[in-house]
Amino acid sequence: xxxxxxxxxxAQSGGPTAVINASLCGxxxxxxxxxxxxxxxxxxxxKHGIDGILSGDFVxxxxxxxxxxxxxxxxxxxxxxxxxxxxxPEDCAAILARFKEMDVGGFFYIGGNDSADTxxxxxxxxxxxxxxxxxxxxxxxxxxxxxxxxHAPGYASAARFVASAVAGDDLDNRALxxxxxxxxxxxxxxxxxxxxxLARKRPDDGPHLIYLPEVPFSIEKFAGDVxxxxxxxxxxxxxxxEGIRGGDGKSIAAKLGNGEKDSHGNVQMSGxxxxxxxxxxxxxxATGLKRVRADTFGYIQRSFALAVSKLDFEEAWSAGASAxxxxxxxxxxxxxxxxxxxxxxxxxxxxxxxQIEQAARTPKSxxxxxxARSGCDVTKAFVEYARPLVGNIPDTEVLV
Amino acid sequence: xxxxxxxxxxAQSGGPTAVINASLCGxxxxxxxxxxxxxxxxxxxxKHGIDGILSGDFVxxxxxxxxxxxxxxxxxxxxxxxxxxxxxPEDCAAILARFKEMDVGGFFYIGGNDSADTxxxxxxxxxxxxxxxxxxxxxxxxxxxxxxxxHAPGYASAARFVASAVAGDDLDNRALxxxxxxxxxxxxxxxxxxxxxLARKRPDDGPHLIYLPEVPFSIEKFAGDVxxxxxxxxxxxxxxxEGIRGGDGKSIAAKLGNGEKDSHGNVQMSGxxxxxxxxxxxxxxATGLKRVRADTFGYIQRSFALAVSKLDFEEAWSAGASAxxxxxxxxxxxxxxxxxxxxxxxxxxxxxxxQIEQAARTPKSxxxxxxARSGCDVTKAFVEYARPLVGNIPDTEVLV
Numbered sequence: 081x082x083x084x085x086x087x088x089x090x091a092q093s094g095g096p097t098a099v100i101n102a103s104l105c106g107x108x109x110x111x112x113x114x115x116x117x118x119x120x121x122x123x124x125x126x127k128h129g130i131d132g133i134l135s136g137d138f139v140x141x142x143x144x145x146x147x148x149x150x151x152x153x154x155x156x157x158x159x160x161x162x163x164x165x166x167x168x169p170e171d172c173a174a175i176l177a178r179f180k181e182m183d184v185g186g187f188f189y190i191g192g193n194d195s196a197d198t199x200x201x202x203x204x205x206x207x208x209x210x211x212x213x214x215x216x217x218x219x220x221x222x223x224x225x226x227x228x229x230x231h232a233p234g235y236a237s238a239a240r241f242v243a244s245a246v247a248g249d250d251l252d253n254r255a256l257x258x259x260x261x262x263x264x265x266x267x268x269x270x271x272x273x274x275x276x277x278l279a280r281k282r283p284d285d286g287p288h289l290i291y292l293p294e295v296p297f298s299i300e301k302f303a304g305d306v307x308x309x310x311x312x313x314x315x316x317x318x319x320x321x322e323g324i325r326g327g328d329g330k331s332i333a334a335k336l337g338n339g340e341k342d343s344h345g346n347v348q349m350s351g352x353x354x355x356x357x358x359x360x361x362x363x364x365x366a367t368g369l370k371r372v373r374a375d376t377f378g379y380i381q382r383s384f385a386l387a388v389s390k391l392d393f394e395e396a397w398s399a400g401a402s403a404x405x406x407x408x409x410x411x412x413x414x415x416x417x418x419x420x421x422x423x424x425x426x427x428x429x430x431x432x433x434x435q436i437e438q439a440a441r442t443p444k445s446x447x448x449x450x451x452a453r454s455g456c457d458v459t460k461a462f463v464e465y466a467r468p469l470v471g472n473i474p475d476t477e478v479l480v
Numbered sequence: 481x482x483x484x485x486x487x488x489x490x491a492q493s494g495g496p497t498a499v500i501n502a503s504l505c506g507x508x509x510x511x512x513x514x515x516x517x518x519x520x521x522x523x524x525x526x527k528h529g530i531d532g533i534l535s536g537d538f539v540x541x542x543x544x545x546x547x548x549x550x551x552x553x554x555x556x557x558x559x560x561x562x563x564x565x566x567x568x569p570e571d572c573a574a575i576l577a578r579f580k581e582m583d584v585g586g587f588f589y590i591g592g593n594d595s596a597d598t599x600x601x602x603x604x605x606x607x608x609x610x611x612x613x614x615x616x617x618x619x620x621x622x623x624x625x626x627x628x629x630x631h632a633p634g635y636a637s638a639a640r641f642v643a644s645a646v647a648g649d650d651l652d653n654r655a656l657x658x659x660x661x662x663x664x665x666x667x668x669x670x671x672x673x674x675x676x677x678l679a680r681k682r683p684d685d686g687p688h689l690i691y692l693p694e695v696p697f698s699i700e701k702f703a704g705d706v707x708x709x710x711x712x713x714x715x716x717x718x719x720x721x722e723g724i725r726g727g728d729g730k731s732i733a734a735k736l737g738n739g740e741k742d743s744h745g746n747v748q749m750s751g752x753x754x755x756x757x758x759x760x761x762x763x764x765x766a767t768g769l770k771r772v773r774a775d776t777f778g779y780i781q782r783s784f785a786l787a788v789s790k791l792d793f794e795e796a797w798s799a800g801a802s803a804x805x806x807x808x809x810x811x812x813x814x815x816x817x818x819x820x821x822x823x824x825x826x827x828x829x830x831x832x833x834x835q836i837e838q839a840a841r842t843p844k845s846x847x848x849x850x851x852a853r854s855g856c857d858v859t860k861a862f863v864e865y866a867r868p869l870v871g872n873i874p875d876t877e878v879l880v
Contacts, residue, residue, distance in 0.1 A: 092655075151875055154875075255557050256564070352773070353753010379652050379660070379775055480528065
């Protein structure tokens with residue numbers, strides 16, 4: 081798309097993150113840079129993902145500068161609005177028609193694996209149609225389940241929220257005792273629940289148990305584990321991923337939740353305390369303990385401005401900028417920006433253009449080396465993986 | 481207690497706050513100051529409130545200095561551990577016996593209204609016994625329901641968490657739509673739920689509705705209010721205090737919760753998603769809306785280190801120091817530190833020695849001037865009251 085000035089559309093999709101707007105602003109800034117801007121006409125933001133493309137609802141991003149631009153970058157959740165709509169073949173035809181009518185040569189879609197799949201379908205439709213369209217996926221997901229990324233933008237900030245929340249909650253539990261269950265987001269992979277391990281400062285700090293979707297969950301074993309932890313520590317803080325599954329592979333939350341599904345066929349997990357409450361009941365019944373509490377962190381873990389990881393913000397920005405550089409480079413027409421951890425002494429991320437299939441569909445699980453043999457904790461390798469992303473959690477001190 | 485060196489006991493009680501250790505350190509620092517220290521022997525912390533006094537479990541606070549002392553002050557939740565035990569007459573006799581045996585002349589108890597009542601009972605027992613004991617209550621409560629305080633230490637930090645969380649959650653709801661219900665702590669008073677109003681930056685920002693324990697709650701009116709807000713804003717963010725009561729004065733959460741009670745006769749409200757889930761079901765049924773979600777903020781709102789209000793930290797410290805100054809002054813032997821807002825142009829707090837009855841028992845409700853006529857919002861007067869305490873919430877920007 082270097083020949084003449086063509087317009088560009090950017091959109092955001094899926095569950096928001098605390099830094100998804102940093103990716104948006106990183107892309108816009110890169111589109112305004114010297115070498116690129118000569119090929120770029122208008123920079124348009126579609127409102128609410130592909131819904132805005134279909135309905136023709138755009139905002140002029142290219143004209144936003146100064147303090148307002150900075151504030152957008154720092155705002156958690158998708159400033160353009162988001163969407164969970166999965167395009168039908170008719171939608172794809174309509175999107176292409178819109179892009180042709182508007183002379184759109186570049187389409188940047190910030191989202192997770194469902195969004196990458198949407199982009200793949202649109203790119204494929206354009207290819208079949210012979211319409212020159214560069215489609216780039218900019219990764220984001222608090223679940224951290226993209227195969228294309230060592231870690232995805234948005235994860236580290238959500239992890240910083242979770243680690244901070246569990247650190248405080250563990251001090252609360254130390255002060256008042258009993259069993260505390262914290263349910264953390266993560267549909268298919270346990271990275272976010274695992275990040276609670278970063279809360280630990282002392283050998284007897286919680287979380288004392290961490291349950292991940294990668295390890296088959298048994299309520300009997302769970303209750304037994306809690307009982308044993310109480311014997312050892314005189315109290316117990318448990319972190320449970322909302323995505324835990326039984327030995328049959330079926331979601332435990334789905335068995336207990338309201339069964340509502342989105343357009344990608346995913347069962348609703350967050351926005352309900354049902355899983356936590358059911359686990360608390362099970363512990364009460366199995367152990368006879370009285371003070372058993374459950375909190376479900378819910379949506380606030382992905383949009384809490386005060387817990388943003390500085391590194392995450394910078395990487396989200398760079399991922400957006402890298403997609404633009406890839407689109408205007410001499411390589412692939414369509415793809416996703418993968419994030420690779422450099423094999424260097426100090427932590428460093430590299431942004432690599434990859435085939436979009438690398439980000440689409442099949443989610444990434446926690447590798448075995450990150451899961452403790454007990455099946456209810458993480459390893460030191462995981463903590464070493466996550467620490468540079470999340471940053472330090474404030475030091476604390478206890479007298480009991 | 482100016483004649484000879486006598487020992488001092490400090491303890492923490494009730495639900496922890498993010499700044500309760502600032503009060504602890506403020507008191508310890510004041511006890512080590514020149515004019516006071518000549519009358520002070522050992523400075524002992526009782527572990528887990530009166531439980532530590534009864535069992536003789538103390539920690540030497542006087543010897544803790546430097547970085548460790550600073551870290552304790554900055555640690556959320558009660559560093560000495562807490563307790564919800566209400567002393568029996570036998571307990572009071574045992575506490576007195578312990579104090580006599582240890583030559584304790586000063587007892588400082590950091591807590592809410594239940595804790596003030598406990599202190600009152602101990603002070604009364606000492607008086608009847610003729611034992612010279614100075615008892616001072618240092619206020620803390622995230623509920624902000626102490627009659628002795630314009631606002632109590634701990635409230636502003638919890639309010640800062642709530643306002644930040646709702647600000648992020650409202651952006652999330654703006655991006656994805658639907659109805660979002662956030663359940664906030666507050667057994668008897670709506671101050672903490674009300675603080676969600678500080679999240680608003682734009683006229684159409686949520687929370688669009690706020691429900692307080694001070695206004696009789698009807699599920700039919702609630703569902704109707706949500707429906708009307710959805711018509712107006714195309715979406716709706718609702719904040720509900722866990723303490724909401726029906727027209728009969730009975731707790732709505734208690735009707736739906738597990739009915740467990742603590743030793744002060746209070747029903748368990750937090751640590752369960754039952755209230756939020758029931759309200760979400762009611763909205764779904766009444767409106768036919770599909771995307772209705774509920775999160776219960778739970779325990780993390782009172783112990784989140786990254787959301788501490790700077791002013792709250794300083795005031796908690798000053799409240800602890802003021803209790804020591806009152807104990808060693810020429811006035812009352814026993815009392816509570818009230819916090820009064822100075823009638824000055826700029827915000828300023830004054831710390832005033834008051835009768836302990838001012839803090840004990842009957843909790844304070846939100847005054848009428850803080851509650852909107854609609855019954856489901858707060859007034860500008862409330863926002864002006866709360867803003868200086870909570871501090872600014874980061875500015876945000878939206879494109880939809």
